Amino acid sequence: MSALVDTLRTTAEEALGLLERGDVSAAELHAAYLDAIGERDGELHAYLRTADYDGASGIPIALKDVISTKGLGTTAGSKILEHYVPVFDATVAARCRESGLSVLGKTNTDEFAMGSSTENSAFGPSRNPWDPSRVPGGSGGGTASAVSAGLAPWGLGSDTGGSIKQPSALCGNVGLRPTYGTVSRYGIVAFASSLDQVGPVAKTVRDTALLYRIVSGRDPSDSTTVELPEAVELPTADRLDGLRVGVPRQAMALEAIEPGVRAAFEHVLRLAEELGARVSECELPISYDYGMPCYYLIAPAEASSNLARYDGVRYGLRSEGETYRAMVERTRDDGFGDEPKRRIMLGTYALSAGYYDAYYGQAQRVRTLLVREHAAAFEDVEVIATPTSPTVAFPIGDKAADPLAMYACDLLTIPSCLAGLPGLSVPCGFSEGLPVGLQLLAPQFGENTLFRAGHALEQALDLDLVPERLR
């Protein structure tokens, strides 16, 4: 059956076309991807669990394992939820099902989405389809690896500080982190609530827009959501005439950006100008000096509270203890890996009496400055562009022992996350034979602008994004 569909190259839009024309059935499509998973996922470990075809009418989708799926295990990459099966669907999962999408399975993630490589998954890392000795990025490395290797036409990830955009860049996919509040977080295993956003990962910008259209919009179960001010448009234009693009001077001054990444980025800027865009420098000084420290106070603080519910009382792992306290302590010690423990401790400290003002309070004030700084930059430009990741995919184990080096992977994605702004990562070339991602940022609710710009560049670049070794 898999001969019917070339899962490596078929986009979601094309798969929908195949279904509409009756060339394949929904069951055949689902089976084709399960076949591909059977063939390649032994090596890649993109999936933690697959799901049988359940009668859905549409095309398949992969869901990151932080998205609650009724009756289908949801572990957030953690031992503490190893055997947890949700009794309810996350709103985004329900919206996918209502649109006829067929859930292929749950994809790997760093534990509680904390990480940039999937090496923090309690169930072992995923691998990059371009070079299996390298990481796919993280935390959403499972979804990115799956989409890149033809193990799903598209998927949903979650992004707190770069978990959609960075793996998309490292695996050669398009990934959108939407405006905060446009996609429901109901049923998403929480990491840092004021930053977590669900978003699509796909092979093309149009697929990304299509999936965003399905999952976005106000949800009565998430009081931080809003209705989109304008409908999602599928981009068609191949020109960028008059589009004002800003490149933050401070971002480009970062030494951490690899020369090959810088070259690919500069190439795509020139291409943008050829398509009619006006590229200029812009200023985001606070963002790159303080974004990272600010993030590593706010995100762990919220995480320390969000992860308190894993106490062994009602669900998930329970390690026996003589007393209630002993049971809770042992459960959490056995159930959490090093990274969640590290962040729980950081966050608990940042919120403690006597330290709150100096750490959490101060970080919130910096965050307000970041919001203002971005707003000021967007007075002169419509889109801000940077590389998505300072590096291409790095070897497994390279940064696993050095948390700060790992945190630096998100240097370029974090500031706009703190500001609640949408960001799109689009493949813009290669370095050392590995994909490089372009990050495009827009003001709140500027997704349509991002789709238009991303689509035009994607068309002009015309990259072959099937990993060479799989072609």
Next chain:
Amino acid sequence: MTWEPVIGLEIHVQLKTRTKMFCRCLAGFGAGENTQTCPVCLGFPGALPVPNRIAIEWVVKLGLALGCEIAPRAVFARKNYFYPDLPKGYQISQYDLPSCINGKMVVPLLDGQHEVGIVRAHLEEDAAKNVHVGGRTGRIGGAEYTLVDYNRGGTPLVEIVTAPDIRSAEEARRFLQLLRQTIVELGISDAEMEKGTLRVDANVSVRPVGSDELRTRSEIKNMNSFTHIARGIDAEVARQVGVWESGGAVEQSTYDFDVASGTLTARRAKEEADDYRYFPDPDLVPVEPSDELVERMRAELPELPAARIARVAAALDHDRALVLVTGGLDQLWEETVAAGADGHAASNVIANQLVGLSVDPGAVNPAELARLVGARDRIPRAVFDEALAQVGAPAFSAEPYLAQEAVSDTSALEPIVDAVLAASPAQVEQFRGGKEGLLGFFVGQVMKETKGQADPRVVNELVRARLGVGLQSDT
């Protein structure tokens, strides 16, 4: 040295909304364990809170009733701690930005009125219910195991915090009566201590009269009636005065009031202070009640007990007014007076007699009650009591009872008085010897002979006249 108690109260009121504070589960008692639960109130991964609109309206309404400023922006925070009855590992509660601040309530006392400041009133969610099984302490530490019923978890609570303005256990009791009546009349809670829908903790310290210092306070918990609260406060005040007078110093501590023995038991001191790591809950947006909402709530306020007490007190006194209003009897009193009854007489009948007869004040026809009150001194006591017991019945009429005027005809009563005195020569002798208290005995005997039909005032005069004591003592 004379000591003065300094008392502040923390009151938790469970709102009687249909559903819980942050989910759509039914709130309220009676269902099987853990049947009124959902992913939100069980703290499942990914579940999110959505505030109950009615609870937000009601806290605004309560704030207005307590004379508070309504915050244009209130924020729900997370109070973080581990306990099995707290499924998320934190309680959602307004913290540094509560919905209501700076109110006051005027409490009528025997010697006038006293203002008690309301520091704040805020919304929060209730914890679940733990049942500790086995062990002797009734606490989780010594229990064999603990069962948790999450039905109560997530029920909306309002916490009201008073300023340390209360100066006696009696004032605390009166304040609470008035507050409770206000809450009940707003229709936002049953506010019943025995059901736990009203819970009160008291912060108590003492200081020398005339001083305005605030000394170390202790907290008293687990008091389940207004009477126990007053007893608990009195016991703690006495204890603290004793400590200071013996040269010691009161240490900050928490006590449980033991109902059976009426004594206080200190809780084991904690080794370190609680650190709840409060921070704004990022899952919720600030509560920003519109002017329209606040005005709508203001318009819905009934005339409040405090205002009615002031009005009733002008005709009676504060004490009687407090009893009538906090007993929910003042409306009947006003209508009965309007129908022509004497204010004090009506107050005595309603507050002292009617209540004891379990008559529903709402079922009483005030015009008929006024006729009864007016005739109270004319008709036999037994007839009056019988009429009063029936006054709440449908289509009650005072007429047949009024017809049974007491026998005040002296010619009819004189022979009976003579017979009673003749039958009790020993008592007559003692009376004449100075034991004037026996007058009541003779009157009682006559009333008994007449089966309560005689007018006691007339009998009284007749007995005195017959015994030769004249009418010089004014009754």
